Amino acid sequence: MTRSPDVPAVLIATKDAESRGGVAGYYRLFFERYAHSSPRILRFEIGSRSKDYYRRTSRPVAYALDLLRDLWRLGALLRRDRSIRVVHVNPSLIPVPLLRDGLAILVARLLRRRTLVFYRGWDESEVARIDRSSVLRTLFRAVFGHADHSIVLSEGFVPPLLRWGVPSGSISVSKTMFDGRLVQMPVDRTGQPPRIVFLSRVSPLKGVGELLQAAAALHREGHQFSLDIYGHGATDTIIAELEAMAHREGLDGICRFPGFVDGPDKYAALADTDIFALPSYQEGCPNAVTEALASGAFVVSTRVGAIPELVTQDYQGSLVEPRDSQALTEALRSALENIDAIRGGALRRRAAALESFEADIIIKQVHQIYGTLLESPSPANQ
Helix, strand or coil: CCCCCCCCEEEEEECCCCCCCHHHHHHHHHHHHCCCCCCEEEEEECCCCHHHHHHCCCCHHHHHHHHHHHHHHHHHHHHHCCCEEEEEECCECCHHHHHHHHHHHHHHHHCCCEEEEECCECCHHHHHHHHHCHHHHHHHHHHHHHCCEEEECCHHHHHHHHHCCCCHHHEEECCCCECCCCCCCCCCCCCCCCEEEEECCECHHHCHHHHHHHHHHHHHCCCCCEEEEECCECCCCHHHHHHHHHHHCCCCCCEEEEECCCHHHHHHHHHCCCEEEECCCCCCCCHHHHHHHHCCCEEEEECCCCHHHHCCCCCCEEEECCCCHHHHHHHHHHHHHCHHHHHHCHHHHHHHHHHHHEHHHHHHHHHHHHHHHHHCCCHHHC
16 A cells, blocks of 8 residues: 555554464455555554464563564654554453553553554453452553553453443444455355364364364264364464374374465365364454354354354354363254254355455444544644
8 A cells, every 4th residue: 555644544563464363364354455545554563473473482581672672663663654643553451462562552642643452352361350450450541541442352342441441432342354255155065974173273272172072072972073173283282282182082083183274275174164163261253253154154162252242143153151061062963963954054154244244344344443533633632
């Protein structure tokens, strides 16, 4: 997009474009599909870089030095480019991202820029910690409570922000999105064994252990199916550990770990899916669920984050409580036993997702928020 000092710009502070995961994928798509001439959008890289993915927790000093450099770069950019009117940060509700993006907000406010906070991840244990601590609530209010606007991924995330001092009129609810140009038509799997797919960051917090336990129980009952677990490991050893668990559970030949997929390969995998399983302990609004629905898959997931706002009808999926392997087993058993009806609902799930979560729809909503921010009084005049 052409850079012009006469056109206002929004600076989006987020991970580098090569990073993996839902937030990075969201902004790769956002920058690709954003077609508005005003405001312009600019990317500013902040936080851990993709090259340091597996070292991010073992290099705290280096991370702190990198962050100081990022904040210095941010300040220099804002002093140099007066066309940047809004700084848009993307923290998860966990300590390190809150500290990182809170400091970025302070830099932006010091240099008289408007600020937008888009809470990408949500941790209920952190909510409880802030609720218990008057010091943390005061700090949150002082930094994030004075942002010009906040976006959350679930209606359920609004009440804590209100308790912590964020004005109700400055909060919007949005959702994640997918690229409708890449979504493929559901594969006709008639006559084939049901295929269950997990596609996300491979981590214990995603409930992969419970999913393997459920698959083992169903296999012992005699159900025919396959299970593919796609994704990169949260640690460099987790995939090997889960492969060993699958072997111990007797899932050789049934469970595979094909690795990380993205772009057309990811959508091809989802289109060839009957049941999409994501039994996470905590989530924001996972891209993978909207992508699975758009691909026609039936979703078996947990009642966390925004997932109950994505899977609202029985034909779309079945939700259970997190960490409940028995309930997960029962939900998957029911799906396997009703596979013909589930396959018959694929096009209906696809159509509903395209109407709600396609990129143009979500980008239009965020663009409207940008417009409202740019029309509000300048921080220099408040």
